Amino acid sequence: MLQDKGLSENEVAFRAPGPGLGEGSSATAPEPTLAAPGLSGAALGSPPGPGPDVAAAVEQTIENIKVGLHEKELWKKFHEAGTEMIITKAGRRMFPSYKVKVTGMNPKTKYILLIDIVPADDHRYKFCDNKWMVAGKAEPAMPGRLYVHPDSPATGAHWMRQLVSFQKLKLTNNHLDPFGHIILNSMHKYQPRLHIVKADENNAFGSKNTAFCTHVFPETSFISVTSYQNHKITQLKIENNPFAKGFRGSDDSDLRVARLQSKEYPVISKSIMRQRLVSSQLSAKPDVSPLHGAHQALQHYQYENGAHMQFTAAEPQDLGLNTFPPQRDSSLFYHCLKRRDSARHLELPCKRSYLEAPSSVADEHYFRSPPPYDQQMLSPSYCSEVTPREACMYSGSAPEIAGVSAVDDLPPPPLSCNMWTSVSPYTGYSVQTMETVPYQPFPTHFTATTMMPRLPTISAQSSQPPGNAHFSVYNQLSQSQVRERGPTASFPRERGLPPGCERKPPSPHLNAANEFLYSQSFSLTRESSLQYHSGMGTVENWTDG
């Protein structure tokens, strides 16, 4: 089932936790009150299993959910070369795009699928001698945002029917991005994570009944860049991304370059010339760098509200870009499947060392960078719970949105706690009883203060101060629907307008599938650690109320 199109299952086997919060409520919630029109488990090709709903509910709890990364081989290719993702002010899609095949859901239970991208470590990198090297300490983490799949919430049958694509997810380096794109720092290493949350009786999450699991595919880690550093990555993108077909170096590649340069005859492109020059100057070097994850036995993070978070980190573990130090887990090594003509590999000369620069954004609006992701990876034992939360998301009215976003010269919107607080450092390291974070409105996009599950390393419990972890939640549907709902005079097409001001903000007209996002908050906390077996390259954690 997961073998089509390079899909490979990457899962974790684990057991359900003992009695926890919301005892008596099943991970598989009762029939949702807001059924998606036209969706039914039986009609949508739900996986074979007990016919009766009751039986299905018993057999298919959230811990049985399995997720396979689509085009895993392609991801591996990139991973081996050291995946880079372009980030732009206007937002750039990821390629390869994040697509998964989900199985094991209860066909009739509603789930919310979302992605967040967390720092893989607390380093900043530079590309030197054709490999990535640590160039200093990471800048403060950007506001943590979630990308909620536009279909959310939907039934298990819906999710399992076909690939779940997050291809519309966009990355930006604009700290003041009003469109809900995921904000990242350039030259930093990140790890996307998929969270599957069981919608509660109200098609929301955050109630006692909420259960969730997290899936991490290490091969999807990447370094964010504003322009590609490693020519191998450039070539992989060009080779595999249909939109970049125009740059493919077929027989007439240089002819195209000639066209671009208004020449009537073929010329050697700069890139190829550069490759040839540099390649002749540099000898191949093993992809080994002195990078190591930070060793932080115990880290304390001071938040803007004065709250502390405590992280007890185990030994670091690298995420496995091959230009980084080897990973501890051999399963995370991948072999090159297809080598390109070495002549096309550009080996850039060593760039000047990075001089650590202070963040241009007011630090008080950001938390310090979270513990390295690799630390989480090392000891994935984890169990989260969800505590009831107040509504914390906001939906601005259309006029408000138009008013804010359509004016080019408007000063940046005031930073709100809700939107601009940073990614919470890896709270899963110890933890935590999340308290409600007061909802604060922000007119230009939809956010939520949330607490995402982290990947802890040890079992520990401590009280969690309120407001220590905020995530802005962005539902892509709000953006994609803009187009579907027709043009808006206030928001002309993106091109030709100043970046950051030209695009339509998320539509305020949200359908039922998203309403929960504006009335519910998402709080995932861990009460006790749970040992489970980690499958290849995947870390999962879950909770079942």
Add this chain to the structure above:
DNA sequence: TCGACTTACACTTTTGAATAGT
């Protein structure tokens, strides 16, 4: 001077409305 970043560009695929055919 250098590296990171922004922007415009040409090219491509995707999307959706309009139209034609059944």
Add this chain to the structure above:
DNA sequence: AACTATTCAAAAGTGTAAGTCG
């Protein structure tokens, strides 16, 4: 009238290269 298939233009997604910025 309803549905499906086709066409086509607009929208959106690419990497590149030149320019800007600190």
